[in-house]
Ligand SMILES: C[C@@](CO)(OP(=O)(O)O)[C@H](O)COP(=O)(O)OP(=O)(O)OC[C@H]1O[C@@H](n2ccc(N)nc2=O)[C@H](O)[C@@H]1O
């Protein structure tokens with residue numbers, strides 16, 4: 387069984403407060419994009435979960451989110467057979483694009499189907515949150531408002547079709563570092579999430595772009611100026627707006643015109659500001675609304 391695990395970007399990311407347990411309460415607009423990892427999942431006669439992957443630095447043991455997702459369902463339903471999973475990674479790793487979470491979501495869909503477990507997407511989402519806060523969203527896909535630690539979800543009308551230019555610089559940013567250095571209770575700036583919700587209702591791409599904002603940039607940009615440089619580069623080349631996704635360091639730009647997006651993509655490649663440069667489009671669940 388072949389599955390696609392799609393990446394996400396955050397069109398908006400606000401942090402409301404730091405909770406007593408150290409975690410942060412968020413308010414985010416999530417959007418799935420047509421950039422994906424490919425998973426081939428098969429039943430094997432030998433018990434256990436065997437993972438192979440094209441990236442040598444990704445763990446293939448029980449710390450892989452694919453393993454955790456498969457084990458969660460196989461243990462609960464006492465599946466005696468095993469599975470093999472070949473994971474071809476194309477989504478940049480540790481990039482703020484939920485690659486691992488999406489792999490986990492795809493694995494849950496695959497295991498549910500292969501073994502006929504009969505779980506609904508909602509039932510998979512309830513279990514997925516045990517693996518990671520972004521996993522329920524990766525099962526839902528499309529345009530959504532995410533609150534809590536990212537697990538409280540509301541599906542939204544589809545974001546208008548547009549081009550998404552991805553630029554990931556050759557740096558690693560730890561999510562833990564970003565949250566630890568965010569002074570959540572003293573933030574002066576908050577993105578306009580409510581206005582973006584209106585813009586999504588009105589299907590207005592220009593307004594959506596105007597409302598884009600990510601408070602985590604207040605931590606990452608001073609430490610890693612290349613993030614600002616990639617944003618500026620995309621805007622100078624015609625992006626409606628450009629922003630860091632999640633905890634970064636990936637930057638994305640939105641474009642309403644294909645030729646402009648292709649030109650910006652080529653220019654970003656030539657600039658060498660980013661190691662991974664990829665032009666894609668937004669993905670919406672069968673176009674919930676055009
Ligand atoms: C920023 C977001 C937005 O979708 O995504 P990505 O950048 O990963 O895509 C998420 O909040 C990333 O959440 P997640 O990827 O689950 O973070 P984890 O690895 O579980 O957590 C790493 C560390 O970040 C902090 N953390 C995480 C989530 C949260 N709501 N508050 C936090 O304070 C915790 O200190 C935790 O130890």
Ligand SMILES: Nc1ncnc2c1ncn2[C@@H]1O[C@H](COP(=O)(O)OP(=O)(O)O)[C@@H](O)[C@H]1O
Nearest residue numbers: 449450451479480481482483484485486487489
């Ligand atoms: N299937 C997987 N794909 C990618 N990374 C994984 C996976 N399973 C576990 N990991 C580990 O999770 C970490 C971050 O994963 P990833 O989901 O790519 O980041 P992000 O949440 O920033 O999008 C990596 O350091 C990696 O070692």
